[in-house]
Amino acid sequence: KQEVTQIPAALSVPEGENLVLNCSFTDSAIYNLQWFRQDPGKGLTSLLLIQSSQREQTSGRLNASLDKSSGRSTLYIAASQPGDSATYLCAVLNAGGTSYGKLTFGQGTILTVHP
Amino acid sequence: GAVVSQHPSWVICKSGTSVKIECRSLDFQATTMFWYRQFPKQSLMLMATSNEGSKATYEQGVEKDKFLINHASLTLSTLTVTSAHPEDSSFYICSARVAKAEQYFGPGTRLTVT
Numbered sequence: 001k002q003e004v005t006q007i008p009a010a011l012s013v014p015e016g017e018n019l020v021l022n023c024s025f026t027d028s029a030i031y032n033l034q035w036f037r038q039d040p041g042k043g044l045t046s047l048l049l050i051q052s053s054q055r056e057q058t059s060g061r062l063n064a065s066l067d068k069s070s071g072r073s074t075l076y077i078a079a080s081q082p083g084d085s086a087t088y089l090c091a092v093l094n095a096g097g098t099s100y101g102k103l104t105f106g107q108g109t110i111l112t113v114h115p
Numbered sequence: 116g117a118v119v120s121q122h123p124s125w126v127i128c129k130s131g132t133s134v135k136i137e138c139r140s141l142d143f144q145a146t147t148m149f150w151y152r153q154f155p156k157q158s159l160m161l162m163a164t165s166n167e168g169s170k171a172t173y174e175q176g177v178e179k180d181k182f183l184i185n186h187a188s189l190t191l192s193t194l195t196v197t198s199a200h201p202e203d204s205s206f207y208i209c210s211a212r213v214a215k216a217e218q219y220f221g222p223g224t225r226l227t228v229t
Contacts, residue, residue: 032217034218036220042223043121043208043223044159044210045220046218046220049217089158089159101215102149103149103161103218105158107158108158
């Protein structure tokens with residue numbers, strides 16, 4: 001059964017810092033990995049999607065990497081801003097097993113960027 | 116990116132009544148739609164997967180007679196919570212996807228059962 005773990009569970013940084021969020025998964029049989037952002041009381045906003053054949057994706061100040069063989073992904077946020085404060089979730093789209101075709105989510109990292 | 120809408124965004128209903136939540140993919144035709152439930156400070160829990168024109172597939176432990184899912188078209192899926200009870204109060208989120216591509220999520224519906 002796929003398990004997704006995110007570290008750290010919470011992170012508080014001053015504005016301007018570069019930071020890294022970590023995501024690991026136990027089964028490398030995946031189609032892709034997505035990073036999402038969720039603001040309190042809101043739905044999920046897709047930030048980046050990395051296909052299983054890709055190593056990284058970039059969008060603005062965000063860069064996500066994927067090492068499928070080791071079951072790891074990182075989300076790098078450059079020059080953090082207070083508006084980046086949210087919960088960040090990673091999810092893998094399973095290509096096998098009992099969760100085939102479904103997303104498995106991590107528990108999320110709660111990020112607070114203070115001015 | 117593609118847009119998924121949900122209606123209503125919040126609803127309050129009395130115990131024993133039923134409530135329907137709509138999920139629409141606005142600018143694409145989704146082959147598959149998903150319904151999730153989220154408890155406070157927790158991640159998303161998949162409730163069911165639905166494909167247009169076929170019966171939904173429910174996750175283990177989810178009562179299919181209580182949470183009725185209808186996927187009437189490639190752009191519309193509905194979740195009906197029947198005979199709602201206070202323990203059904205939660206945040207319900209739908210999402211839509213084409214094949215194994217990127218999955219897009221709606222803004223969520225806050226259900227409160229009194």
